[in-house]
Amino acid sequence: xxxxxxxxxxxxxxxxxxxxxxxxxxxxxxxxxxxxxxxxxxxxxxxxxxxxxxxxxxxxxxxxxxxxxxxxxxxxxxxxxxxxxxxxxxxxxxxxxxxxxxxxxxxxxxxxxxxxxxxxxxxxxxxxxxxxxxxxxxxxxxxxxxxxxxxxxxxxxxxxxxxxxxxxxxxxxxxxxxxxxxxxxxxxxxxxxxxxxxxxxxxxxxxxxxxxxxxxxxxxxxxxxxxxxxxxxxxxxxxxxxxxxxxxxxxxxxxxxxxxxxxxxxxxxxxxxxxxxxxxxxxxxxxxxxxxxxxxxxxxxxxxxxxxxxxxxxxxxxxxxxxxxxxxxxxxxxxxxxxxxxxxxxxxxxxxxxxxxxxxxxxxxxxxxxxxxxxxxxxxxxxxxxxxxxxxxx
Amino acid sequence: xxxxxxxxxxxxxxxxxxxxxxxxxxxxxxxxxxxxxxxxxxxxxxxxxxxxxxxxxxxxxxxxxxxxxxxxxxxxxxxxxxxxxxxxxxxxxxxxxxxxxxxxxxxxxxxxxxxxxxxxxxxxxxxxxxxxxxxxxxxxxxxxxxxxxxxxxxxxxxxxxxxxxxxxxxxxxxxxxxxxxxxxxxxxxxxxxxxxxxxxxxxxxxxxxxxxxxxxxxxxxxxxxxxxxxxxxxxxxxxxxxxxxxxxxxxxxxxxxxxxxxxxxxxxxxxxxxxxxxxxxxxxxxxxxxxxxxxxxxxxxxxxxxxxxxxxxxxxxxxxxxxxxxxxxxxxxxxxxxxxxxxxxxxxxxxxxxxxxxxxxxxxxxxxxxxxxxxx
Numbered sequence: 001x002x003x004x005x006x007x008x009x010x011x012x013x014x015x016x017x018x019x020x021x022x023x024x025x026x027x028x029x030x031x032x033x034x035x036x037x038x039x040x041x042x043x044x045x046x047x048x049x050x051x052x053x054x055x056x057x058x059x060x061x062x063x064x065x066x067x068x069x070x071x072x073x074x075x076x077x078x079x080x081x082x083x084x085x086x087x088x089x090x091x092x093x094x095x096x097x098x099x100x101x102x103x104x105x106x107x108x109x110x111x112x113x114x115x116x117x118x119x120x121x122x123x124x125x126x127x128x129x130x131x132x133x134x135x136x137x138x139x140x141x142x143x144x145x146x147x148x149x150x151x152x153x154x155x156x157x158x159x160x161x162x163x164x165x166x167x168x169x170x171x172x173x174x175x176x177x178x179x180x181x182x183x184x185x186x187x188x189x190x191x192x193x194x195x196x197x198x199x200x201x202x203x204x205x206x207x208x209x210x211x212x213x214x215x216x217x218x219x220x221x222x223x224x225x226x227x228x229x230x231x232x233x234x235x236x237x238x239x240x241x242x243x244x245x246x247x248x249x250x251x252x253x254x255x256x257x258x259x260x261x262x263x264x265x266x267x268x269x270x271x272x273x274x275x276x277x278x279x280x281x282x283x284x285x286x287x288x289x290x291x292x293x294x295x296x297x298x299x300x301x302x303x304x305x306x307x308x309x310x311x312x313x314x315x316x317x318x319x320x321x322x323x324x325x326x327x328x329x330x331x332x333x334x335x336x337x338x339x340x341x342x343x344x345x346x347x348x349x350x351x352x353x354x355x356x357x358x359x360x361x362x363x364x365x366x367x368x369x370x371x372x373x374x375x376x377x378x379x380x381x382x383x384x385x386x387x388x389x390x391x392x393x394x
Numbered sequence: 395x396x397x398x399x400x401x402x403x404x405x406x407x408x409x410x411x412x413x414x415x416x417x418x419x420x421x422x423x424x425x426x427x428x429x430x431x432x433x434x435x436x437x438x439x440x441x442x443x444x445x446x447x448x449x450x451x452x453x454x455x456x457x458x459x460x461x462x463x464x465x466x467x468x469x470x471x472x473x474x475x476x477x478x479x480x481x482x483x484x485x486x487x488x489x490x491x492x493x494x495x496x497x498x499x500x501x502x503x504x505x506x507x508x509x510x511x512x513x514x515x516x517x518x519x520x521x522x523x524x525x526x527x528x529x530x531x532x533x534x535x536x537x538x539x540x541x542x543x544x545x546x547x548x549x550x551x552x553x554x555x556x557x558x559x560x561x562x563x564x565x566x567x568x569x570x571x572x573x574x575x576x577x578x579x580x581x582x583x584x585x586x587x588x589x590x591x592x593x594x595x596x597x598x599x600x601x602x603x604x605x606x607x608x609x610x611x612x613x614x615x616x617x618x619x620x621x622x623x624x625x626x627x628x629x630x631x632x633x634x635x636x637x638x639x640x641x642x643x644x645x646x647x648x649x650x651x652x653x654x655x656x657x658x659x660x661x662x663x664x665x666x667x668x669x670x671x672x673x674x675x676x677x678x679x680x681x682x683x684x685x686x687x688x689x690x691x692x693x694x695x696x697x698x699x700x701x702x703x704x705x706x707x708x709x710x711x712x713x714x715x716x717x718x719x720x721x722x723x724x725x726x727x728x729x730x731x732x733x734x735x736x737x738x739x740x741x742x743x744x745x746x747x748x749x750x751x752x753x754x755x756x757x758x759x760x761x762x763x764x765x766x767x768x769x770x
Contacts, residue, residue, distance in 0.1 A: 031668055031671065034664055034668075035664055035665065035668050038657075038660065038661045038664045039661070041657065041661075042424075042657055042658075042661055045653070045654070045657055046654070049650055049654075056646075072501075074494065074498070074499065074500050074501040075500070075501070076500040076501070076502055076543070080501075080502075080503055082492070082501050109490060120456065120458065121456060122458060122462070123458075123462050161644065161645075163644060190646070192645070192646065192647075195644070268541060268543060268575060271647070273727040273728045274431060274434070274435075274724075274728050274730070276727075277431075277723070277724055277727055277728070278431060278651075278654065281424070281427050281720070285420055285423070285424050285661070288416070288417075288420045289417070289420060289661065289665060292413065292416065292417045292420075292665065292668070292669075293668065295413065296413070296668070296672055300672075344653070348649065348650070348653050351649050352646040352649040352650055352653075353646060354646050354650065
């Protein structure tokens with residue numbers, strides 16, 4: 001008798017019940033996947049915006065070609081003008097381990113670029129340096145650096161916001177009312193403060209700012225870009241520089257400079273909290289939608305579960321099936337949503353000039369969150385399965 | 395009659411209806427929140443203007459937006475003052491200054507608005523009450539929404555503005571908009587102490603107040619005819635259109651939050667469709683019975699549509715309440731003016747009606763399958 005009873009119940013490992021449950025009703029499968037899929041898309045889009053916002057804000061900082069950066073101690077963000085006099089760098093020349101020290105000049109509030117094909121002028125950010133030195137990692141900039149030696153020549157960001165007209169064929173425009181030659185372009189992209197970026201030599205910069213290009217050394221410096229000798233200990237050089245330099249300036253490593261700007265954007269800028277909140281709302285809504293879908297599916301299949309129970313399957317087995325089914329739903333919905341998201345990222349990235357990239361980290365994070373929220377939903381809904389009474393279902 | 399049946403269907407299984415309401419609640423809330431974000435940025439850009447008293451704005455013809463306003467000759471305002479409809483034309487000076495504690499620390503950017511206190515340009519009781527404070531030398535009023543990183547804003551605190559020792563005379567609460575992390579008000583004399591290279595002849599904005607009864611559009615037309623083309627005139631509605639279009643089309647934010655809004659709309663339709671389709675499937679026998687006793691397809695469609703609208707209406711109220719809560723959190727976190735306006739409320743209501751219509755239409759296909767012969 002006992003033998004026979006066991007005989008009715010097939011080997012539970014051989015039947016992929018969760019899978020069969022899921023695909024038994026194709027319409028329901030499509031409906032559920034669409035629901036969870038849109039929840040995933042919502043999360044990915046919001047998460048992508050948040051990452052894109054930070055990537056845009058940190059884009060230029062990451063492209064700086066240096067190991068250590070000397071800046072004024074009172075500077076509170078990368079893009080706030082707070083230059084220091086050149087003499088503050090004097091002591092750095094005698095510090096051991098320093099291979100090169102190049103002044104980087106910057107202006108965020110002083111350069112007005114005229115749209116070459118329109119008649120309006122717009123505020124842009126400008127950086128200047130000695131064209132014989134490499135200050136940016138962008139290969140395009142380093143290839144075209146020599147062209148900046150020509151007077152009043154600039155390199156422009158062809159990914160700048162379109163109204164600036166930096167991506168066109170124009171070879172000439174004016175900055176601060178003075179004619180400049182557009183000697184070439186590079187691809188960087190705008191952030192949430194600057195619509196466009198222009199690079200030039202220190203002489204051109206001095207000319208556009210003060211009218212006198214012959215004495216760039218008199219200009220105050222925004223960043224001292226330090227390269228440490230190959231194989232040198234960056235931390236030790238940083239320590240030595242900090243000791244040698246006046247306390248009006250501070251020395252940051254590149255990761256510290258990136259973290260410095262990231263902290264500003266996350267905590268103080270107006271945009272940071274908006275994106276943070278958007279991501280949070282996306283998660284909450286995504287979780288609620290998933291819960292709704294999983295709960296509805298389980299309720300629909302209550303008779304089947306009750307039957308299994310009536311046949312003698314243990315609650316533990318049913319619970320396992322429910323969780324397996326939830327995880328499978330999550331994965332099935334994730335794949336099309338992920339693919340659709342690639343398209344959304346591409347379109348919005350092009351239109352909004354926001355660097356939206358699908359990364360492995362983003363994929364894994366969102367997959368984990370999707371499976372997590374589906375399992376959580378299953379956990380909340382499982383009471384109904386456990387309580388399913390075979391006698392009542394029919 | 396369809397209304398009655400739809401109501402009975404909803405009341406029949408209250409648990410299921412609650413679940414459906416939950417789904418639609420989420421969809422509506424999401425629309426509210428995304429719309430809030432979408433509107434927050436341009437409204438943030440309009441914040442300072444919204445709290446200023448003027449009927450017409452004079453600006454340079456190079457004007458881009460509030461924080462990039464360029465300058466025009468002050469003499470243009472004298473010209474404006476000659477118009478019979480103009481009661482007052484006052485200059486406003488805008489500047490970006492460095493704020494630092496006298497003891498050292500960070501040199502923070504703060505926006506300074508310079509104006510003549512007697513012109514009473516700000517529609518804020520706290521500013522009006524403290525206008526005489528502004529006439530003390532090197533004394534300013536600071537917006538209380540200036541970020542905490544600036545330190546205490548208590549009246550009496552001394553700070554260095556562009557290297558000059560200045561006393562905080564008081565606070566007011568307008569919001570900083572997108573002028574920066576902090577905003578302060580100064581009278582003209584103090585403004586030019588902070589910006590010694592600026593000349594009073596070069597004005598950023600001119601605020602024009604009209605005499606009672608004067609028509610802003612009419613006066614704007616007359617002024618445009620007499621002013622040289624180095625200046626331009628905005629009426630309030632024109633200014634609002636200009637600033638909002640700047641923020642939505644010239645920055646990334648319009649597209650980003652606009653696409654969030656579209657995603658919310660699609661998610662909302664999916665959720666609503668899902669809920670309705672499940673309900674119809676469940677009640678297919680009942681619908682088939684109605685069909686068998688002679689009710690038309692149109693009648694059954696009517697029931698579904700009314701059911702969709704009913705669920706939407708029931709979910710709308712709690713979603714609105716939740717949205718008000720979320721808005722206040724966003725206000726606190728981003729310091730942007732995210733408010734529920736009648737227009738917003740109406741827009742979301744119309745959108746959700748449209749959504750329930752679309753999802754009801756999508757789920758009608760299932761109803762066709764209600765075949766009385768097959769059900770039993």
